[in-house]
Amino acid sequence: MGILLPGFADEWVLKRVHTAIGQAPIRMVVRGGADVSPQGVSPVATVVIDDRKTLAGLLRDPEISFGDAYMDGKLEVEGDLVRFLEAIYRSMESSPTIGKWYSRLASQWLDVWQDNTPSGSRKNIHRHYDLGNDFYKLWLDDQLVYTCAYFPTPSSTLEHAQVAKMDHVCRKLRLEPGETVVEAGCGWGALALHMAREYGVSVKAYNVSREQIAFARQRARAEGLSDRVEYIEDDYRAISGQFDVFVSVGMLEHVGSDHFQELSDIIHRSIGDKGRGLLHFIGRNSPAVFSRWIRKQIFPGAHTPSLRAALQILEPKDFSVLDVENLRMHYAKTLEHWLERFESSRQQVAAMYDSRFVRAWRLYLAGSLAAFRVGHLQLFQILFTGSQRQPIFWTRDPLYAADTKPAVEKVREKVKWTHAMS
Amino acid sequence: MGILLPGFADEWVLKRVHTAIGQAPIRMVVRGGADVSPQGVSPVATVVIDDRKTLAGLLRDPEISFGDAYMDGKLEVEGDLVRFLEAIYRSMESSPTIGKWYSRLASQWLDVWQDNTPSGSRKNIHRHYDLGNDFYKLWLDDQLVYTCAYFPTPSSTLEHAQVAKMDHVCRKLRLEPGETVVEAGCGWGALALHMAREYGVSVKAYNVSREQIAFARQRARAEGLSDRVEYIEDDYRAISGQFDVFVSVGMLEHVGSDHFQELSDIIHRSIGDKGRGLLHFIGRNSPAVFSRWIRKQIFPGAHTPSLRAALQILEPKDFSVLDVENLRMHYAKTLEHWLERFESSRQQVAAMYDSRFVRAWRLYLAGSLAAFRVGHLQLFQILFTGSQRQPIFWTRDPLYAADTKPAVEKVREKVKWTHAMS
Numbered sequence: 001m002g003i004l005l006p007g008f009a010d011e012w013v014l015k016r017v018h019t020a021i022g023q024a025p026i027r028m029v030v031r032g033g034a035d036v037s038p039q040g041v042s043p044v045a046t047v048v049i050d051d052r053k054t055l056a057g058l059l060r061d062p063e064i065s066f067g068d069a070y071m072d073g074k075l076e077v078e079g080d081l082v083r084f085l086e087a088i089y090r091s092m093e094s095s096p097t098i099g100k101w102y103s104r105l106a107s108q109w110l111d112v113w114q115d116n117t118p119s120g121s122r123k124n125i126h127r128h129y130d131l132g133n134d135f136y137k138l139w140l141d142d143q144l145v146y147t148c149a150y151f152p153t154p155s156s157t158l159e160h161a162q163v164a165k166m167d168h169v170c171r172k173l174r175l176e177p178g179e180t181v182v183e184a185g186c187g188w189g190a191l192a193l194h195m196a197r198e199y200g201v202s203v204k205a206y207n208v209s210r211e212q213i214a215f216a217r218q219r220a221r222a223e224g225l226s227d228r229v230e231y232i233e234d235d236y237r238a239i240s241g242q243f244d245v246f247v248s249v250g251m252l253e254h255v256g257s258d259h260f261q262e263l264s265d266i267i268h269r270s271i272g273d274k275g276r277g278l279l280h281f282i283g284r285n286s287p288a289v290f291s292r293w294i295r296k297q298i299f300p301g302a303h304t305p306s307l308r309a310a311l312q313i314l315e316p317k318d319f320s321v322l323d324v325e326n327l328r329m330h331y332a333k334t335l336e337h338w339l340e341r342f343e344s345s346r347q348q349v350a351a352m353y354d355s356r357f358v359r360a361w362r363l364y365l366a367g368s369l370a371a372f373r374v375g376h377l378q379l380f381q382i383l384f385t386g387s388q389r390q391p392i393f394w395t396r397d398p399l400y401a402a403d404t405k406p407a408v409e410k411v412r413e414k415v416k417w418t419h420a421m422s
Numbered sequence: 423m424g425i426l427l428p429g430f431a432d433e434w435v436l437k438r439v440h441t442a443i444g445q446a447p448i449r450m451v452v453r454g455g456a457d458v459s460p461q462g463v464s465p466v467a468t469v470v471i472d473d474r475k476t477l478a479g480l481l482r483d484p485e486i487s488f489g490d491a492y493m494d495g496k497l498e499v500e501g502d503l504v505r506f507l508e509a510i511y512r513s514m515e516s517s518p519t520i521g522k523w524y525s526r527l528a529s530q531w532l533d534v535w536q537d538n539t540p541s542g543s544r545k546n547i548h549r550h551y552d553l554g555n556d557f558y559k560l561w562l563d564d565q566l567v568y569t570c571a572y573f574p575t576p577s578s579t580l581e582h583a584q585v586a587k588m589d590h591v592c593r594k595l596r597l598e599p600g601e602t603v604v605e606a607g608c609g610w611g612a613l614a615l616h617m618a619r620e621y622g623v624s625v626k627a628y629n630v631s632r633e634q635i636a637f638a639r640q641r642a643r644a645e646g647l648s649d650r651v652e653y654i655e656d657d658y659r660a661i662s663g664q665f666d667v668f669v670s671v672g673m674l675e676h677v678g679s680d681h682f683q684e685l686s687d688i689i690h691r692s693i694g695d696k697g698r699g700l701l702h703f704i705g706r707n708s709p710a711v712f713s714r715w716i717r718k719q720i721f722p723g724a725h726t727p728s729l730r731a732a733l734q735i736l737e738p739k740d741f742s743v744l745d746v747e748n749l750r751m752h753y754a755k756t757l758e759h760w761l762e763r764f765e766s767s768r769q770q771v772a773a774m775y776d777s778r779f780v781r782a783w784r785l786y787l788a789g790s791l792a793a794f795r796v797g798h799l800q801l802f803q804i805l806f807t808g809s810q811r812q813p814i815f816w817t818r819d820p821l822y823a824a825d826t827k828p829a830v831e832k833v834r835e836k837v838k839w840t841h842a843m844s
Contacts, residue, residue, distance in 0.1 A: 150817075151816075151817075152817065152819075153816070154816060285736075285737065285740045285741060285742045285743070285809055286737045286738065286740050287737075306733075306737055307733060307737075307743050308730055308733040308734070308737050311728075311729060311730035311733070312730070314707075315707065315708045315709075315728055315729075315730050316708065318707045318708050319707060320707045320748065320750075320797060320800060321707075321729050321746060321748060321800075321802075322747075322748045323746065323747060323748065324743060324745065324746035325744075325745060325818070326742065326743060326744045326745065326813065328742075328813060329812070329813055329816065375742060375809055375810075378742060378743075380743075387707055387797055388797075390751070391748065391750060391751055394573075394575070394576060394751065395572075395573075395574065396747070396818070396821075396822065397574075397822050399818075399822070400818065400819050400821070400822035400823070401822070402824075
């Protein structure tokens, strides 16, 4: 702004931005000015850019600038936001390398800034998970499970699918009454309660989020499970004691590959060579930097390792991988539910925070959904045992046998009061 | 021999050998001389060593010397050979590093000597697989499937389990009629025939073993499937053309990690970003050198990568891993059947070759069985797709649904003539 440039300069910049994002089938417009449409295809959506300053930002650092401008309302997407992001992600696979060195460098800088040391983790986790339980209650399921669900069929409800996921994890681990489990990163505590209630195990569950731990403890008391589920407000690095089972659902994303060796040591210290464990995490087909915008605005310190990178946690201790399942499309489905519920609650969210917050979280949820749909993100469950233990199953049949399938509806009856609580 | 040494010198050497193998619960005896028993436990078996020269060899290079002495009949194991080897493998995990540097160096030398270049592979494969189909018919199943079977229950027959394995592979890949499949390393051709006959696909199957290819072609003609199954006597590096599916069952062991990049390129060239594939191979929990004795006497050029190492084939091409299944105990069960049949046929084998050959193969089969039982070897099946393809399954349920289970007995009726053939 302030600089007088003829209109064709805007168009030149717009075309460069369009090239930088790989000629995606989208229309780009500067409000009241230049207009670039894709060649020979009808556009998936139209991006309307408010002004030249926003346009210039897109050229300098498309990822951060797009997110920030969207958040600030300086840029609108007319059309389906998720489909738009899918189109961008797909086209960027074949895009030129413009800005990639910058992106890599900036990503490394973020890694240092947001490093998941014990104190860094506490700060990072606090910023995301302590936004207030009331906020998460607006759009998560009634048990507040903030990880990929397992949909027995694509039309299962989110509530059903979250119970089915918890049960899928328990059945893979073949939990037996009286066994001991340590959970690293327990969120609002639903899985630990499910394991104790449905499988009769004792659970020690760790989490550095104060609000989540407080909520989880209240639920355990209300369910009369406090004697068998202990919630500890601490870092996974503080885990002590010996257990039959190690489980971690949706925490690896906050560990970071620089700390895989530490995690490896902790798992081995916890279950030795005769225990078993399960890691459930967002991963990738091959190494790539995680969205800088999401790390800046939503999820500080987030990492998504490739499957091969994640095996750096298990290989040094000679752990034996029994089973890996990729549930990518289940996370896309989970995010569809979350995004829909979030949109239905956007006025309440705006009243809690502001419209900038609403726009940032919409972009984060829509962007994650698009990333799972196009395959930029994957969801891996790795089941493993210590090197001295025989495999858990002969075949996987029992996991899928109809007569031993989880009675999800029965479980749901027991927990249906939860949403009203606290 | 020839050197006059007092008896206590033998005992000193025997004790050193016993320490080198980690104080396994076994008794060691030099015929008519020294005798070392484990402390405080009853021995699993007794090793009887013929003479001092053999004893000295065990101290110098236990692995090679033990195998060669057993093969030459200079050393006997009194008791259960498999249990004896399991005890040795378990105790060696905690053994001192005596001889480990030597073992590593000697292993590297073998790697160079037996490198799996195109000509090296041909030599290596010829030495093992071209021993004569009549030999393998004595102890494999009637379709000559020389890879890990899939036992629906531990008491399934080997014949049933090999058909179930082939079907498990086909169902994981969800083959559809009319699709094209390329198979790298097809053995005696049973899987290619199964895919074409039961799933209506066309298969191009590669193998450098002349005897195996000749047998496979004859079977295809006899079954009237020559128009849909093409057997090509060539290296996997010669694979050309585009396919819907890439499959390789039991070939990775002959590729070697130095050639993973080549294999990666070939898979990507064959199925692009929209195909799917399955790798079935003997692997490990963590990197380790493969038995030098087996490579020297039985399987030149053999390698067993860790799961993480094997992912070096898939990660560079952004392939998406959908499913990993570890069938370790199924390979132990398969080897129990093979070893039992082999022992029943040992007189015929001795007549074909000699007793040295019988002893070498007994040790190889028993050693492999012991290694799968104790977990030194694993069996991985990795199912993957190109980066541009949606996952094959919503959940794995259809793989295990009773009403879509393979009609193994029906398949067996169609192939039961095979054993009599050629």
